[in-house]
Structures are given as structure tokens and as C-alpha cells.
Amino acid sequence: xxxxxxxxxxxxxxxxxxxxxxxxxxxxxxxxxxxxxxxxxxxxxxxxxxxxxxxxxxxxxxxxxxxxxxxxxxxxxxxxxxxxxxxxxxxxxxxxxxxxxxxxxxxxxxxxxxxxxxxxxxxxxxxxxxxxxxxxxxxxxxxxxxxxxxxxxxxxxxxxxxxxxxxxxxxxxxxxxxxxxxxxxxxxxxxxxxxxxxxxxxxxxxxxxxxxxxxxxxxxxxxxxxxxxxxxx
Ligand SMILES: Nc1ncnc2c1ncn2[C@@H]1O[C@H](COP(=O)(O)OP(=O)(O)O)[C@@H](O)[C@H]1O
Ligand SMILES: [Mg+2]
Numbered sequence: 001x002x003x004x005x006x007x008x009x010x011x012x013x014x015x016x017x018x019x020x021x022x023x024x025x026x027x028x029x030x031x032x033x034x035x036x037x038x039x040x041x042x043x044x045x046x047x048x049x050x051x052x053x054x055x056x057x058x059x060x061x062x063x064x065x066x067x068x069x070x071x072x073x074x075x076x077x078x079x080x081x082x083x084x085x086x087x088x089x090x091x092x093x094x095x096x097x098x099x100x101x102x103x104x105x106x107x108x109x110x111x112x113x114x115x116x117x118x119x120x121x122x123x124x125x126x127x128x129x130x131x132x133x134x135x136x137x138x139x140x141x142x143x144x145x146x147x148x149x150x151x152x153x154x155x156x157x158x159x160x161x162x163x164x165x166x167x168x169x170x171x172x173x174x175x176x177x178x179x180x181x182x183x184x185x186x187x188x189x190x191x192x193x194x195x196x197x198x199x200x201x202x203x204x205x206x207x208x209x210x211x212x213x214x215x216x217x218x219x220x221x222x223x224x225x226x227x228x229x230x231x232x233x
Contacts, residue, residue, distance in 0.1 A: 013066035092161030
């Protein structure tokens with residue numbers, strides 16, 4: 001793999017949490033290269049370090065040590081303001097629990113990241129409507145989260161992740177709270193987004209979900225145990 005134009009280049013990433021007098025070694029020296037437009041799953045059992053790795057890749061957290069380059073920018077050296085700016089500009093997040101504002105409409109939930117980026121209200125509305133259309137929810141834009149099904153809520157969350165037009169989408173167990181048929185519908189959306197040019201990093205503990213990607217990075221006890229390229233017929 002070509003290190004020079006990698007989108008993500010992680011080198012010797014260590015993350016240690018200090019809880020009271022105990023050190024928790026969540027990541028023990030992760031090396032990982034991810035190219036632009038890849039669709040990759042990070043798979044491993046509960047507690048293996050998947051979310052920790054995703055939070056570092058997503059600039060939500062910084063490593064205890066190691067080097068992280070995102071499009072050649074040195075993320076591990078950035079302060080909180082710079083991290084927030086990178087997140088807002090480059091990365092869309094999707095979580096297992098949707099994380100929507102309960103009292104706001106689907107449209108308003110999707111508009112939120114644009115408020116933080118200082119986009120005008122008319123432009124916000126346009127772009128939020130466009131993002132909702134991409135996930136097939138134009139007819140639900142005035143509904144609040146409790147007036148939507150689980151799958152529809154996750155689609156609102158995906159639209160919110162897309163609204164800043166990020167190149168990188170990070171999804172942490174996005175089907176974890178959904179039945180399997182609804183989960184498949186959500187996975188179809190990620191497949192489409194990848195074909196349209198987005199890089200997708202999907203975190204899951206389930207093999208059949210991980211297999212939607214083209215590559216599975218297996219993580220065990222804070223280490224990469226196996227890097228598997230999936231060959232399709
Ligand atoms: N904020 C935190 N403080 C202390 N320990 C943590 C924290 N986040 C995660 N851990 C610990 O780090 C390890 C990896 O956790 P995590 O990355 O959430 O795993 P996964 O997402 O694979 O279930 C676990 O042992 C977990 O208990
Ligand atoms: Mg997790």
C-alpha cells in the first residue's frame with residue numbers, strides 16, 4: 001500500500017486510560033494505512049479497542065503516543081480547536097444510538113452541523129433537504145425522532161453526517177440497535193455512499209456486518225490481529 005498518498009496513516013498508536021490507580025491499555029501500538037475511497041470494517045469483540053480507535057481516527061480523542069497523519073496533517077499534535085475544525089470539515093459520524101436531539105425535527109437535526117460551520121439559514125435548509133433526500137427521508141423532514149422508526153432515525157443521523165459533505169464517514173456499530181432487515185437497509189446506504197466516493201470506516205463486532213466492506217481489520221486486545229482483504233466474485 002502506498003504510504004505517500006494514504007488518507008489515514010496511523011503509526012504506533014497507543015492509548016492508555018488511567019482509571020484510579022489502574023492503567024487500561026486500550027490500544028497497544030496500532031499501525032494502519034487507509035486509502036482514500038476505501039470501505040473498511042474494524043471488527044473485534046467487545047472491549048477490544050474498536051471505539052477507542054474510531055475516536056482517534058475521528059479526531060474526537062488523541063492518542064497517548066504514536067503518530068497520526070490525516071491527509072498528511074499531523075493530528076496527534078493538534079489542539080482541541082484544530083481537532084474540532086478538522087472534524088467539522090472532513091468527517092461525518094454515525095453512532096449506534098443515533099444521538100439525535102429529541103425535540104428537534106429531522107430537518108433541524110440535520111441542519112445542526114451547518115450552524116456550527118456558519119452557513120446561512122437558507123443554504124442550511126437547502127443542504128439539509130438534499131441530505132435527507134439522499135437517505136430517502138424527504139417525506140419525514142418535519143417529524144421528531146420519537147415519530148420515526150429506528151431505521152428512519154439512523155437515516156436522519158446519516159443525513160446529518162453527510163450535510164457538511166465530508167469525505168470520510170465513520171460509523172460505530174450503526175446497526176447495533178436495529179433489527180436485521182432494517183440493518184441491511186442502513187448498510188445499503190453506506191454501500192451507495194462508498195460507490196459515490198466517500199471513504200467509509202465501519203466499526204462492528206459482527207462478521208456479517210463487517211463483510212459489507214472490502215477489507216476487515218481485526219482488532220484483539222488493543223492490537224491489530226489480522227488485516228483481511230475481501231475478494232468478491
Ligand atoms: N473513557 C475511558 N476510560 C477508561 N477506560 C476506557 C474508556 N473508554 C474505553 N475504555 C476501556 O478501553 C478498552 C477498549 O474499549 P473500547 O474502545 O470502547 O472497546 P470496543 O469499542 O471494542 O468495545 C476497554 O477495556 C474499556 O473498558
Ligand atoms: Mg465500542
